Amino acid sequence: xxxxxxxxxxxxxxxxxxxxxxxxxxxxxxxxxxxxxxxxxxxxxxxxxxxxxxxxxxxxxxxxxxxxxxxxxxxxxxxxxxxxxxxxxxxxxxxxxxxxxxxxxxxxxxxxxxxxxxxxxxxxxxxxx
Numbered sequence: 697x698x699x700x701x702x703x704x705x706x707x708x709x710x711x712x713x714x715x716x717x718x719x720x721x722x723x724x725x726x727x728x729x730x731x732x733x734x735x736x737x738x739x740x741x742x743x744x745x746x747x748x749x750x751x752x753x754x755x756x757x758x759x760x761x762x763x764x765x766x767x768x769x770x771x772x773x774x775x776x777x778x779x780x781x782x783x784x785x786x787x788x789x790x791x792x793x794x795x796x797x798x799x800x801x802x803x804x805x806x807x808x809x810x811x812x813x814x815x816x817x818x819x820x821x822x823x824x825x
Contacts, residue, residue, distance in 0.1 A: 697779045701769040703750040705816055708762040711741060711755035718743045718751060738797075765806070765814035773803055773819035780817065784810035 706714055715725065723743035741753045752767050770776040773796065788806040796803050804818040 705767040
């Protein structure tokens with residue numbers, strides 16, 4: 697499994713106060729992604745500071761509580777999914793919503809490790825030139 701990036705992620709129902717804290721810490725918002733299928737009302741923000749550190753902030757309307765997780769960008773989502781499930785991880789979402797979430801530029805699954813730690817595995821989709 698090839699990991700291309702590894703960042704902390706904060707999932708919340710209200711991203712604005714979280715974004716403001718990171719702005720005050722010297723981070724700038726570099727881009728925004730909205731899901732166009734799979735999850736309703738999802739926006740994700742990438743924050744970066746001058747030292748090159750990143751944090752992703754996801755605003756999810758129907759989230760029962762805020763969570764912190766690791767986001768791993770991978771070169772092959774299926775391979776990463778198989779790697780994690782072979783080691784006891786499972787999908788975080790309920791049975792009716794176990795499909796991979798697809799945005800215009802990526803696809804992802806949120807997994808939960810056997811110890812309960814959430815991991816978001818994401819593969820970026822390269823557009824044909």
